[in-house]
Amino acid sequence: MSSILENILKYAEKTYGENVNKFIDEIRKRECFEHLVLTIISQNTNWRNVRKAAENLKKILGTITPYTVLSANIVDLERALKPAGLYRVKSRWLKNIAYTVVKEFGGSLDCLEELPLDEAREILLKIPGIGFKTADIILCFCFSKPILPVDTHIKRIARRTGICVSKNYDEIRIKLEREIRSEARLKAHLLLILFGRNICRARKPLCRKCPVNGICPSSIISK
Numbered sequence: 001m002s003s004i005l006e007n008i009l010k011y012a013e014k015t016y017g018e019n020v021n022k023f024i025d026e027i028r029k030r031e032c033f034e035h036l037v038l039t040i041i042s043q044n045t046n047w048r049n050v051r052k053a054a055e056n057l058k059k060i061l062g063t064i065t066p067y068t069v070l071s072a073n074i075v076d077l078e079r080a081l082k083p084a085g086l087y088r089v090k091s092r093w094l095k096n097i098a099y100t101v102v103k104e105f106g107g108s109l110d111c112l113e114e115l116p117l118d119e120a121r122e123i124l125l126k127i128p129g130i131g132f133k134t135a136d137i138i139l140c141f142c143f144s145k146p147i148l149p150v151d152t153h154i155k156r157i158a159r160r161t162g163i164c165v166s167k168n169y170d171e172i173r174i175k176l177e178r179e180i181r182s183e184a185r186l187k188a189h190l191l192l193i194l195f196g197r198n199i200c201r202a203r204k205p206l207c208r209k210c211p212v213n214g215i216c217p218s219s220i221i222s223k
């Protein structure tokens with residue numbers, strides 16, 4: 001593993017490791033379809049807004065399942081998702097995804113568990129509304145597949161540190177996966193997100209607090 005990534009992960013483990021372990025326990029208990037819904041809602045917004053929208057959804061749906069989403073009134077869905085922004089598009093995506101899961105998968109994506117990673121990924125990517133990040137989160141969180149989902153924070157860290165300067169989703173993912181062993185990828189994904197939210201922030205990164213400020217090419221200190 002490159003020393004820049006190793007140091008970032010060591011710092012993140014020390015700082016956020018305990019919380020991340022608790023979060024992983026929660027992830028394992030959550031239903032796959034709920035992960036799917038939360039990932040769709042979380043696009044282009046922050047977790048505070050996602051939580052509000054998810055609470056609203058639970059109020060109108062009771063339990064978040066493909067069946068409750070499919071039978072929900074679209075206007076109610078839109079109203080529930082409003083705090084997370086892009087609520088019309090996201091409501092339509094959720095409806096489409098719920099429809100596909102019910103009609104083509106019998107209401108559950110569990111059949112993906114037995115399939116090889118690439119095959120399961122291809123199937124998910126064919127569902128309208130599911131992009132690379134959403135597919136990879138489902139594969140990693142729900143089916144423990146050895147994939148490292150790349151979100152906006154991870155992309156920023158990879159580019160700033162020079163781990164991968166490409167903007168291409170799969171190039172970044174593959175580069176990181178070459179450096180992080182299969183069984184550590186879920187945790188690395190979560191640790192890197194927290195590091196990106198708290199230290200290598202989009203605006204005003206806290207390079208002074210960063211463990212790699214002496215070797216990072218984007219450090220505002222080393223310039």
Ligand code: SF4
Pocket residue numbers: 157160161199200201205206207210211212213214216217218219220
């Ligand atoms: S030194 Fe600054 S830019 Fe580089 S990884 Fe740390 S916070 Fe990000």
